[in-house]
Amino acid sequence: MTNANPLLLPCILAGMLLFSHATAQTTVESLLDQPVTDLPAYDTTTCKNCIFLHVEYGTSEFLNMDVLKRFKAENITEVEMVFSSFSRSKGFNQLALNRERLTNLQRVAAELFENESIKWSLLRQTACRSLEESEQLFHGFVVHIQRGKAAPDAQGKLAPVKQDFTKNTSKSKPCGTRDTLIRDMNVSMRAITKRECEYTGYYIPKNKKKARAGVRYDKKSFGRKAERKCKTIDLGYAYDTAYYDRKYKVNACSGELIDKTLKIDRRADTTVIDAMDRNWEEWKKEKVVVIQDVTGSMSDYVTQILVWHELYASKGVENYVFFNDGNGIDNSKKVIGKTGGIYHVQSNKLSEIQETAQRAARAGNGGDSPENNIEAAIYAQEKCPDCSSLVMIVDNFAPVKDYKLIGSVKKPVHIVVCGGNGEQVHSDYLSIAAITGGSVHTSQMDLDLKGKAMEGEVFEMGDRKYTFSGGRFNLAKE
Secondary structure: OOOOOOOOHHHHHHHHHHHHHHHHOOOHHHHHOOOEEEEOOOOOOOOOOEEEEEEOOOOOOEOOHHHHHHOOHHHEEEEEEEEEOOOOOOOOOHHHHHHHHHHHHHHHOHHHHHOOOOEEEEEEEOOOOOHHHHHOOOOEEEEEEOOOOOOOOOOOOOOOOOOOOOOOOOOOOOOOEEEEEEEEEEEEEEEEEEEEEEEEEEEEOOOHHHHHHOOOEOOOOOOOEEEEEEEEEEEEEEEEEEEEEEEEEEEOOOOOEOOOOOOOOOOOOOHHHHHHHHHHHHHOOOOEEEEEEOOHHHHHHHHHHHHHHHHHHOOOOOEEEEEOOOOOOOHHHOOOOOOOOEEEEEOOOHHHHHHHHHHHHHHOOOOOOOEOHHHHHHHHHHHOOOOOEEEEEEEOOOOEOOHHHHHHOOOOEEEEEEOOOOOOOOHHHHHHHHHHOOEEEOOOOEEEOOOOOOOOOEEEEOOEEEEEEOOEEEEOOO
16 A cells, blocks of 8 residues: 655645635525525515615516525525515526526625525415516515524614505606526528539630630630639528627616617517517417518518527417518409418428528519508318318408408407507407407407498597497598
């Protein structure tokens, strides 16, 4: 047996001491690996020896961190991180937000992580189905103090810490801004091309003037280059998506985004993602075919349906129909019911859906304002006879040119209306939904029109009143 070098012993002991100290410290990642306990809502009134480090919903900035200074880490028995299950965005990353909150806590209260006797818990509140309900819940950290260990105030009294977690609803006070973490998405489409070249059998003269003049030789000699004719072949499009967790400024009261830098422009109409996202839980119970207008005025919405498919519907929708109102033919040659420019793809592969959408968009320019929506709906139900309903994405500013064919549509049509202020919907689309027993959807509203196609039926939307007469809804006269 070989004796150990005595000079190495102090180094080994020092290394063991350092290792034992490192393992004793709680890390952010080790806490995130802990199991999460679900509960309806955290009741802040039940703990009499606790302080509450409060954060706004969706943020990582503490509102009352100074209260932690009243207590010593050795007197703390447990720390609970409390958050909620509801997220305003389907792409929201709760794990990343939890990591940021823990990191901020460690930055200002490192002793909590160094004290290995402190118990940590992760609690997720589930009694929240909306943004408003979530904002009323407590979010942050609950620090449990040993009984009788609270530090006295300046007068030597153990006065209770007053903390107000109620949401400020006063319109007289400014809301200000706060940060929230959002999974940002950068969507881009790029053309895929290939360059093919072949030799002509001729040679280009060394003299540039002759070469520019088109002089060619059939024999090779010093300085002459073999001539090639090249062409670019279009192989379609590739769809690239990159994700980033980024902070955005939001209104502290309403939660509305203030930053206007999302790659899907939040200043524009985001009805497709909003409405499809909101109704997918219901529509995925049916077998639906998605129909989308891809004429020039609707180009901004093509990316949105592709993003929606990638994130939520890749296992649910296998039939898409894109229409462009005639493949660019002259308006005078368009025949009702035979206008054409309709493209179908049966696939849940994003690349195939995207290629079909782009091919349809490139093939036509829409021409006149009215579109061949009903022809596209009839085509869609023929391509997918076992689909139970149609989801049609339309341009609110474009009337329907072939409405008289509505009797041939035998399935409910759910209309997603793009454009306008979200409150005023073109009567053609209200009529299609009512006649087929479908519905109308804007960025913020869902309107069920099943059973509404009755003579004399009246309803109001925004500041407009509509009356059903003569087989369709019409804007009521003042």
